[in-house]
Amino acid sequence: MTQPRTVFIVSDRTGITAETLGHSLLTQFDAVKFNVVTVPFLNTPDKARALVARIQDAGGDAGLKPLVFSTLVNDELRDIVSDADALVIDFFDAFIGPLERELGISSTHASGKAHGMADYASYTNRIEAMNFALANDDGVTTRHYTKADVVLVGVSRSGKTPTSLYLALHYGLYAANFPLTADDLERGTMPKGLMPFRQKLFGLTIEPDRLAQIRNERRPDSKYAASEQVRFEVRSAEALYNENAIPFLNTTHMSIEEIATTIMHITGLKRRNF
Amino acid sequence: MTQPRTVFIVSDRTGITAETLGHSLLTQFDAVKFNVVTVPFLNTPDKARALVARIQDAGGDAGLKPLVFSTLVNDELRDIVSDADALVIDFFDAFIGPLERELGISSTHASGKAHGMADYASYTNRIEAMNFALANDDGVTTRHYTKADVVLVGVSRSGKTPTSLYLALHYGLYAANFPLTADDLERGTMPKGLMPFRQKLFGLTIEPDRLAQIRNERRPDSKYAASEQVRFEVRSAEALYNENAIPFLNTTHMSIEEIATTIMHITGLKRRNF
Numbered sequence: 001m002t003q004p005r006t007v008f009i010v011s012d013r014t015g016i017t018a019e020t021l022g023h024s025l026l027t028q029f030d031a032v033k034f035n036v037v038t039v040p041f042l043n044t045p046d047k048a049r050a051l052v053a054r055i056q057d058a059g060g061d062a063g064l065k066p067l068v069f070s071t072l073v074n075d076e077l078r079d080i081v082s083d084a085d086a087l088v089i090d091f092f093d094a095f096i097g098p099l100e101r102e103l104g105i106s107s108t109h110a111s112g113k114a115h116g117m118a119d120y121a122s123y124t125n126r127i128e129a130m131n132f133a134l135a136n137d138d139g140v141t142t143r144h145y146t147k148a149d150v151v152l153v154g155v156s157r158s159g160k161t162p163t164s165l166y167l168a169l170h171y172g173l174y175a176a177n178f179p180l181t182a183d184d185l186e187r188g189t190m191p192k193g194l195m196p197f198r199q200k201l202f203g204l205t206i207e208p209d210r211l212a213q214i215r216n217e218r219r220p221d222s223k224y225a226a227s228e229q230v231r232f233e234v235r236s237a238e239a240l241y242n243e244n245a246i247p248f249l250n251t252t253h254m255s256i257e258e259i260a261t262t263i264m265h266i267t268g269l270k271r272r273n274f
Numbered sequence: 275m276t277q278p279r280t281v282f283i284v285s286d287r288t289g290i291t292a293e294t295l296g297h298s299l300l301t302q303f304d305a306v307k308f309n310v311v312t313v314p315f316l317n318t319p320d321k322a323r324a325l326v327a328r329i330q331d332a333g334g335d336a337g338l339k340p341l342v343f344s345t346l347v348n349d350e351l352r353d354i355v356s357d358a359d360a361l362v363i364d365f366f367d368a369f370i371g372p373l374e375r376e377l378g379i380s381s382t383h384a385s386g387k388a389h390g391m392a393d394y395a396s397y398t399n400r401i402e403a404m405n406f407a408l409a410n411d412d413g414v415t416t417r418h419y420t421k422a423d424v425v426l427v428g429v430s431r432s433g434k435t436p437t438s439l440y441l442a443l444h445y446g447l448y449a450a451n452f453p454l455t456a457d458d459l460e461r462g463t464m465p466k467g468l469m470p471f472r473q474k475l476f477g478l479t480i481e482p483d484r485l486a487q488i489r490n491e492r493r494p495d496s497k498y499a500a501s502e503q504v505r506f507e508v509r510s511a512e513a514l515y516n517e518n519a520i521p522f523l524n525t526t527h528m529s530i531e532e533i534a535t536t537i538m539h540i541t542g543l544k545r546r547n548f
Contacts, residue, residue, distance in 0.1 A: 005377070013532070014531050014532050014535040014536075015535060016294070016531055016535065017294055017295065017298040020290075020291055020294040020295065020388070021291075021294075021295060021365070023388055024291045024345065024365070024366075024387075024388040025365075025366070025369055025370065025373060027384070027387035027388050028347070028366070028370060028373075028381035028382055028383070028384065028387070029373065029377055029379065029381055029382070030382050030384075031379060032377055032379070040535055040539055041536075041539055065376060067373070067376065071298065073302070087372060087373070087376040089369050089372065089373075091295070091298070092299075092302070094368055094369075095299055095363055095368075096299070096302060098361060098363065099299060099302075099303065099341070099361070099363075102339060102341065102361045103279070103303055103306055105303065105305060105306070107302035107303055108302055108303070108304050109302070110301070110302065110304075112532075113298075113301035113302070114294070114297055114298035114301050115529055115531040115532060116527075116528075116529055116532060117527055117528060117529040117532070123529065124488075124491070126436075126530070127436055130435070130436050130439065134408075134411075134435070137408075161404070161408070162400075162401055162404050162443065165404065165439055165443065166443060169436065169439065169440060169443065169530065214398075217398070253391055254390075254391060255389055255390055255391040255397065256400070256443065257288055257290055257389040258287070258288050258386075258389060258390060258391070261288040261289060261290065261314055262288075262315075265314055265315060
């Protein structure tokens with residue numbers, strides 16, 4: 001067992017960009033164990049100098065040079081941090097120069113732009129989209145579906161609710177969701193209330209074994225979680241999708257992010273905020 | 275009015291990393307208008323060659339070299355895209371080399387690791403955290419607060435629900451939220467049910483003018499949205515936070531991301547997934 005390598009994620013604001021960058025790069029090195037320290041809101045020279053001292057300590061203890069992923073916009077702070085005895089990967093430092101040359105203008109050096117509040121209108125839209133997802137979760141009503149960008153359908157625990165909320169919070173999309181119940185599936189027809197919105201329907205499906213496992217965690221040894229029941233529901237739901245030409249996706253091995261972005265890719269839906 | 279510059283966001287999977295990083299860089303160039311085209315799931319040489327043709331077209335039409343932000347892990351695909359007549363910024367290309375040298379090993383070149391499903395346990399935790407946030411939204415019950423990582427309190431429309439859901443979906447944290455009603459605020463004491471969980475409370479506040487605007491969009495010309503009412507509620511809520519030593523945050527100019535990460539920074543809460 002090798003010692004973990006200390007990684008500092010450094011930002012003058014939320015740290016979300018730095019974390020995304022660092023995390024993406026670290027996933028390319030499976031064999032190394034990392035000890036990740038997040039340092040957001042680093043916005044004064046004193047804080048920067050304190051960080052440099054922490055970096056030296058971490059390197060000294062472990063005998064391994066720490067890694068630093070940083071998105072500092074301020075030149076003075078960046079200069080201080082770059083003096084640390086570490087592999088410092090500064091995101092803006094690497095790319096702002098080539099971009100300034102290509103665009104023929106200087107960058108604004110404004111911090112916190114990426115995940116700050118762009119404007120009230122875009123913010124309000126995200127909140128309204130989230131309220132829409134909450135109010136139209138789990139088929140409570142189809143009354144507002146004229147406003148929906150997409151209506152997710154699927155059996156219980158196939159991923160409808162998290163996907164709806166993710167589409168709302170991240171992309172400002174109006175995503176409703178409607179469950180296919182055992183009754184619907186035994187009848188073998190799509191719920192009638194959905195048919196006027198057929199063009200907006202998107203189906204989720206999942207491997208029966210995985211679904212049985214998820215349902216068992218929720219209601220152990222129930223009919224709901226039983227292998228035959230789960231198998232029947234999944235097979236019937238997929239048959240309904242096929243009969244009604246509803247596009248669908250198998251979510252078994254996908255994260256919420258992947259499900260959401262794949263749905264946008266397949267349906268051609270565009271984010272309402274950028 | 276200058277012509278917009280075309281920007282391609284290219285990824286072999288969801289495109290979330292490329293989008294986050296590209297967006298961060300573009301926000302540093304306020305004066306330029308960008309036309310952003312997202313190209314996720316670019317995973318074959320044919321698709322890469324088709325993209326190169328699209329890039330040439332975009333450049334030709336506009337007479338302006340397009341920008342390409344890419345997170346392609348596959349060397350062959352990256353080589354094809356790098357031949358486009360564009361400023362190609364490839365995030366892996368820039369940083370994987372220095373990391374490989376520092377860590378002394380080769381990277382795995384595995385795509386889709388950053389936003390894929392890391393493992394079922396971590397995925398299940400995120401879903402459970404989201405279910406917790408939904409089941410414990412808006413003070414419906416305090417019964418499960420022993421399991422909460424944090425309980426957000428605040429007046430209606432101060433940002434509690436979106437923040438709870440963001441903390442759950444992104445960081446796997448168990449976030450409940452409880453409203454401070456006009457009754458509570460007239461009484462001038464914290465709701466009794468919250469007191470056993472005092473150490474977990476975190477207050478949200480907001481500038482009265484902005485709150486009045488938000489409430490007016492929801493219920494125009496109501497007492498709920500009236501300037502005096504809003505002013506009274508906000509002042510009383512802040513007084514309660516101070517009297518009860520509850521840390522709190524003014525959310526007026528903050529995005530959901532900033533509110534969530536700032537709460538984690540102040541409380542010391544760590545994400546449950548990475």
